[in-house]
Amino acid sequence: AQTVTQSQPEMSVQEAETVTLSCTYDTSESDYYLFWYKQPPSRQMILVIRQEAYKQQNATENRFSVNFQKAAKSFSLKISDSQLGDAAMYFCAYRSATSGTYKYIFGTGTRLKVLA
Amino acid sequence: GAVVSQHPSWVICKSGTSVKIECRSLDFQATTMFWYRQFPKQSLMLMATSNEGSKATYEQGVEKDKFLINHASLTLSTLTVTSAHPEDSSFYICSARTGGVFEAFFGQGTRLTVV
Numbered sequence: 001a002q003t004v005t006q007s008q009p010e011m012s013v014q015e016a017e018t019v020t021l022s023c024t025y026d027t028s029e030s031d032y033y034l035f036w037y038k039q040p041p042s043r044q045m046i047l048v049i050r051q052e053a054y055k056q057q058n059a060t061e062n063r064f065s066v067n068f069q070k071a072a073k074s075f076s077l078k079i080s081d082s083q084l085g086d087a088a089m090y091f092c093a094y095r096s097a098t099s100g101t102y103k104y105i106f107g108t109g110t111r112l113k114v115l116a
Numbered sequence: 117g118a119v120v121s122q123h124p125s126w127v128i129c130k131s132g133t134s135v136k137i138e139c140r141s142l143d144f145q146a147t148t149m150f151w152y153r154q155f156p157k158q159s160l161m162l163m164a165t166s167n168e169g170s171k172a173t174y175e176q177g178v179e180k181d182k183f184l185i186n187h188a189s190l191t192l193s194t195l196t197v198t199s200a201h202p203e204d205s206s207f208y209i210c211s212a213r214t215g216g217v218f219e220a221f222f223g224q225g226t227r228l229t230v231v
Contacts (some may be wrong), residue, residue, distance in 0.1 A: 004163070033219075035219065037222075042224070043154075043207060043224065043225045043227075044222065044224045044225065045160075045209065045211075047219060047223035050218075050219060052218075067118070089166075091159060091160070095220075097218070099130075102150075102165070102213055102220070103162055103165055104149060104160075104162070104211075104220065106159045106160045107159060107204055108158070108159045109158075109159050112227050
């Protein structure tokens with residue numbers, strides 16, 4: 001069975017600085033998708049960034065980028081120029097690419113605090 | 117696009133009663149819908165997966181008779197918590213996906229409080 005591990009329950013970053021959130025996963029599959037979701041106090045899950053495992057290039061979305069290390073099964077999220085609005089819970093998630101398997105497996109989350 | 121709406125956002129019910137939560141895909145046809153439960157300061161735990169017109173597939177440890185899931189149309193799935201008890205109080209989140217799109221879209225969640 002696949003597992004997703006986020007070893008940092010809480011992180012803090014100064015406004016305008018850069019922070020990296022860690023995520024590791026375990027799977028025997030070769031093709032899958034990885035996601036980072038943000039959950040602000042409103043509890044609405046917001047997709048931050050996604051990565052297809054077959055792509056070697058790391059995904060980037062504006063201030064958000066990932067460091068995807070397939071061999072190491074690592075998928076970290078880097079937030080540059082942190083803003084107060086980035087404060088939230090961040091969940092790393094795994095989804096198999098096998099046809100018919102669409103469920104997500106979530107990590108335990110990292111609470112990010114942004115200090116003014 | 118890709119909006120998923122849950123209703124109600126917040127509900128209080130008496131112990132022993134049943135409560136229904138709706139999950140609607142507003143601008144796409146959801147071939148698959150998922151129901152999650154989230155305890156305070158914890159992760160999302162998948163309860164069940166439902167495909168339109170088929171019976172839901174429940175995760176291990178989830179009581180099928182207690183958490184009734186119906187996915188009668190391509191835009192609506194419902195979760196009914198039957199004979200609710202205080203320990204069923206939680207935050208319930210649905211998500212939906214459509215064919216050809218590998219990401220799922222999440223509703224805003226429903227906070228259930230059983231008193």
